[in-house]
Amino acid sequence: MLENIFMPVFEATINPQAHPDLSVFLKHITGFDSVDDESKHSGHMFSSKSPKPQEWTMEKNPSYTYYAYYMYANVTVLNSLRKERGMNTFLFRPHCGEAGALTHLMTAFMTADNISHGLNLKKSPVLQYLFFLAQIPIAMSPLSNNSLFLEYAKNPFLDFLQKGLMISLSTDDPMQFHFTKEKAKFLGDNYLEEGPTGNDIRKTNVAQIRMAYRYETWCYELNLIAEGTKSGE
Structure with a gap:
């Protein structure tokens, strides 16, 4: 995944003339997301002893934290390179905290520019406080969550809003869950x-x-x- 996703992007950054289509496409990209079923547990605890991506030979996929770190590391290096060349840079804004372990949100706090969902923050007042202090943006999707993970009435969106976390409403999948159009001028x-x-x-x-x-x-x-x-x- 790292080679298939990032290698062409690095090549188009270093030599845009050799990759004109991708180079133009990247000018319209604002960030990288990571989407998966967070409730699936990998059984692997990411640490300094974890095998490097090129050494990963286990049948099971790496953990959420493993994926997040290497995406963050590649986006960071890529942004540094593009900034030196006067090109646009990218945000790292993964789906996080929709389900699964609280370690997902801990990882995102340390690596992400902003996240989508963040439902599991309701289970950890400490993490809520950290996300509040850092004002890490959270795009929440009550309609999408209602269909997949959490019924509408139990969604913590209002609670987070009242506590001062930086949140916004998102449709998540516009073709499936949207009720209204979004326009920045309304803000x-x-x-x-x-x-x-x-x-x-x-x-x-x-x-x-x-x-x-x-x-x-x-x-x-x-x-x-x-x-x-x-x-x-």
């Missing part, structure tokens, strides 16, 4: 700004005082961690 012009500055109440219907509270709470928590780190030195 307002400054939606990338933090706190009340990025909130257009005419678009979001979220009160500015609520946005201010969330932003102040987040800043307070970050400062608390920073001060605790200093005092421990």
